[in-house]
Amino acid sequence: MLVLRRGRPASHAVGILRRHLVDRGPFQHRRGEAWLYPSGLLLANETGWDSDDLAAFIEAGIEGEGMEPRRYVRVIHYSGGGVYYAGLGRYDGRAARLSVPSPVQVRSLDVKKSAQLLSHEFAHNRGLRHKDMMDWWDLDVSWADPWVSGERRLRTAEEAVR
């Protein structure tokens, strides 16, 4: 089967992401793939969710938040156990991390929560601190509407090649 991807492999991504993200304990890079997209998005995907679908979602967020397209985003499974979402964004940086449940744990991702966390981490990238921000769960993420409504989906990697 021929699988056409939007991104091209970016093996150098892991090194770049290491420099931009603080990695500790269970968050250390273990596996996964890294893709460089025409938009400039460098996506390191360590999850079972499809990279192109994640990239389209993240690119919508980058555009929706008015961010510079060239950005490093790493998506990993939340490894603390349980169904949990978390994020990390560097101050004055271009790197953000999103931790999401595995497709083994959930049938579909909570796209609104994921979008709000991404927006929150992008705000950190713009240098904002928590005292300058509203709570992430109150953030307006209308850019994610197509996913929230179900018009667009974040498929698993397995679904995407079917």
Ligand SMILES: [Zn+2]
């Ligand atoms: Zn924060």
